[in-house]
Amino acid sequence: MAQAESNPGNVYTLESVRKGLVRQEDTIVYGLIDRARFPLNSHTYEENYSKIPGFCGSLVEFVVQNTEAVQAKAGRYQNPEENAFFPEHFPLSIVPSYPFTQILHPGAASININKSIWKKYFDELLPILVASGGDGNYAQTAASDLSLLQAISRRIHYGKFVAEVKFRESPQDYEPLIRAKDREGLMKLLTFESVEEMVRKRVEKKAMVFGQDVGLNGDDEKKVKRKFDPSVASRSYQKWIIPLTKEVQVEYLLRRLD
Numbered sequence: 001m002a003q004a005e006s007n008p009g010n011v012y013t014l015e016s017v018r019k020g021l022v023r024q025e026d027t028i029v030y031g032l033i034d035r036a037r038f039p040l041n042s043h044t045y046e047e048n049y050s051k052i053p054g055f056c057g058s059l060v061e062f063v064v065q066n067t068e069a070v071q072a073k074a075g076r077y078q079n080p081e082e083n084a085f086f087p088e089h090f091p092l093s094i095v096p097s098y099p100f101t102q103i104l105h106p107g108a109a110s111i112n113i114n115k116s117i118w119k120k121y122f123d124e125l126l127p128i129l130v131a132s133g134g135d136g137n138y139a140q141t142a143a144s145d146l147s148l149l150q151a152i153s154r155r156i157h158y159g160k161f162v163a164e165v166k167f168r169e170s171p172q173d174y175e176p177l178i179r180a181k182d183r184e185g186l187m188k189l190l191t192f193e194s195v196e197e198m199v200r201k202r203v204e205k206k207a208m209v210f211g212q213d214v215g216l217n218g219d220d221e222k223k224v225k226r227k228f229d230p231s232v233a234s235r236s237y238q239k240w241i242i243p244l245t246k247e248v249q250v251e252y253l254l255r256r257l258d
């Protein structure tokens with residue numbers, strides 16, 4: 001049977017949350033491929049371009065806020081793995097609630113670093129991912145941005161679950177650092193350099209494999225054409241996706257004993 005992306009059976013161990021992160025890499029790499037189909041399409045991001053009646057902001061903000069509002073009504077944000085970019089514009093869910101396993105400390109709900117993710121996405125990722133220019137597909141571009149932003153946000157906020165299982169595995173190591181509000185000490189304790197290196201290498205390999213054109217005869221395979229530069233994926237992981245995941249872990253741990 002196919003495996004769902006979110007944690008099947010809601011079992012949380014360091015091994016299972018790491019598997020969750022590995023699976024989420026696929027979604028992020030496919031999201032990168034999808035966004036790279038379009039050039040920058042800068043009008044999507046210009047506040048003065050779309051002039052949407054009754055709305056103040058860019059087309060991407062319009063698409064993200066309205067899509068999030070529909071998804072909130074449909075119950076998306078009842079799952080503690082999901083965090084909205086514009087929670088301030090939120091209607092409540094109108095569907096029956098599902099009893100998601102609540103393994104996180106209640107303080108987790110106050111952690112949402114989507115504003116930083118939004119900034120890194122537009123300032124650091126897009127300029128190295130897409131070609132310059134425009135092709136008029138502004139709404140499609142915004143929709144593609146939204147699904148990639150959601151995938152990256154889910155990955156980064158999954159740090160809450162990673163931190164919870166790390167804490168449960170060795171509370172005696174974490175508690176004194178939490179009480180002392182020792183951010184640096186916590187960061188050091190939760191960091192596994194060798195795991196990070198594996199993540200970066202695997203992401204670059206996935207970007208290479210998923211992003212190549214697939215031909216049916218040997219000749220095609222020799223002149224491999226790529227849908228985007230695979231190092232964009234690993235550089236983004238190294239420069240901000242992994243660091244922000246760790247920042248979420250530290251923020252979570254600092255609230256863990258409240």
Ligand SMILES: C=C(O[C@@H]1C=C(C(=O)O)C=C[C@H]1O)C(=O)O
Binds near residue numbers: 191245
């Ligand atoms: C997510 C973890 O915590 C840290 C962050 C990592 C990441 O974001 O990929 C990898 C290793 C750790 O340094 C983990 O231990 O798996």
